[in-house]
Amino acid sequence: MAMRKAKNTLHAGLSPAEPLTVAVDALDGFGWGLIGASTIAREYMVDAIRRSGGRPLNVMSHDGARAAAFARDLDIADSCSDLDALLADRRICAVYISSTNTQHRHQVLAAAAAGKHVLCDKPLATRAADALKMVRACEKAGVVLAVNHHLRSSPVHQTMQRMIAAGEIGVVRSLMIVHAGYLRPVLQSWRVKDAAEGGIYLDLSVHDIDLATFLLEQAPVTVVALGAGVALGSNTVHDHAMYALKMSGGTFVQVHESFVTPDVESQVVALGSEGALIAAGTLAQRSTGTLTRRVNGRNESIPLRANDLYADTVEQFLDAIAGTGSPRATGRDGLAAIAGAEAVGRAAATGRAVAVKRHE
Incomplete structure (x- = not known):
């Protein structure tokens, strides 16, 4: 049996059965x-x-x-x-x-x-x-x-994370995410019909909260939100939302999510004390999009190599x-994203700021 090749580095209950250990x-x-x-x-x-x-x-x-x-x-x-x-x-x-x-x-x-x-x-x-x-x-x-x-596997997002961690745009003050589009007909079933499935919050919000956590290496602490069922959803299943998070390191995160707005190019924008990183078209299921660094009034395109996200x-x-x-995202990462999305849903329902509960 052939050895599985190492991946390329991206560019600049009952008693459980014995789990299988694999070389x-x-x-x-x-x-x-x-x-x-x-x-x-x-x-x-x-x-x-x-x-x-x-x-x-x-x-x-x-x-x-x-x-x-x-x-x-x-x-x-x-x-x-x-x-x-x-x-x-x-x-x-x-x-x-x-x-x-x-x-x-x-x-x-x-x-x-x-x-x-x-x-x-x-x-x-x-x-x-x-x-x-x-x-x-x-x-x-x-x-x-x-x-x-x-989305953690995107070469654009991985490069953003490294550049933010290295201080290449100074201290990040704000992060903005636009994750919108029109939900494909094949997906217009339980996502927008069954309140138990969580609507947009357990579809897009978990992704965007996880992405913000990954990029900033900070956890969401507090959230304020607006949400509604505009076209595909209902009063109990929201298809359109906007919210803001305060992160554990002090960064503000602003997010717009929608199942009902076609022709939107996604954006992820990090605004720092010494510049900005602008990702466009990256919130997709394929390795797409561009990354631009803006410093001193000049734009610099960051070269990247596409991969297969999945x-x-x-x-x-x-x-x-x-x-x-x-793993790119562990079970505890998934847990943290759900806790954040729960808080967004509560904030949208109550009109109040909601603290994000930590689960240890």
């Missing part, structure tokens, strides 16, 4: 189970798993016909509608969970009890209290828990399993 040179052919026959799995993650040397062996959906069609279309040998059956497969070392948000808690806990490493799509759970239980269960079981916050996420997950690295 770096055995990660090619690594067996995966897919929990959820989702759009993101179909369009991105199966390919990312294969590009990283893994083998998707089985896909599970509560709708057996959907699972069978997914397996057929993506050339996966097995499909099922029973979670226990998938987790009982000894060939499967890790699972990728991309079911609806409300199912994540049960599925992650079951995977941990079965000794499977877990890469879970965001949000990790629908409540921070549940996410904390999931994190602790995986820690107790000795399995890696990672969250698919793929393959990078998978490779970091595999490195963590092998003991040679850490």
Whole structure:
């Protein structure tokens, strides 16, 4: 079996089953189970798993016909509608969970009890209290828990993070994020129909809060917010929001999110005491966008090399399993993002400033 190549550096429950320990040179052919026959799995993650040397062996959906069609279309040998059956497969070392948000808690806990490493799509759970239980269960079981916050894998965002940490624009006073667009028809289902799934806050806010935390290396402390169901949502499921965070290091973060505003190019702008970093078109599922540094009234384009965001996420997950690295976003990172999003939702509902609860 061939050794999995190291990734390129980016440019300037029950007693748990024994988790599988994998040597770096055995990660090619690594067996995966897919929990959820989702759009993101179909369009991105199966390919990312294969590009990283893994083998998707089985896909599970509560709708057996959907699972069978997914397996057929993506050339996966097995499909099922029973979670226990998938987790009982000894060939499967890790699972990728991309079911609806409300199912994540049960599925992650079951995977941990079965000794499977877990890469879970965001949000990790629908409540921070549940996410904390999931994190602790995986820690107790000795399995890696990672969250698919793929924006951390963007070469633009990674470069921004390094430049901010190096003080290249001085002390960052403010960060602004515009993450808006029109939700594709294929996605206009539970995201905007079922209040239990969290609406825009558990779809976009978790991403943007996690990105702000990653870029600034600070945690959200307080939030004020406005939110509404403008077109696709309702009074209880918001599709449009604006909010501001005060971070632990004193930086202010301003965020605009929307499912109902087409033709918007995303922006992430860091404003420092000695300049600014401006990222445009980076809040996407592919490696896109540009980065500009503005200092002394002059703009400088920062050269970058594109990557596969999801393959990078998978490779970091595999490195963590092998003991040679850490996930791009850990379970505790996912927990922190949910706590922030919960506070945003409460602030929008009450019209008051809300403190972000810390979970240890």
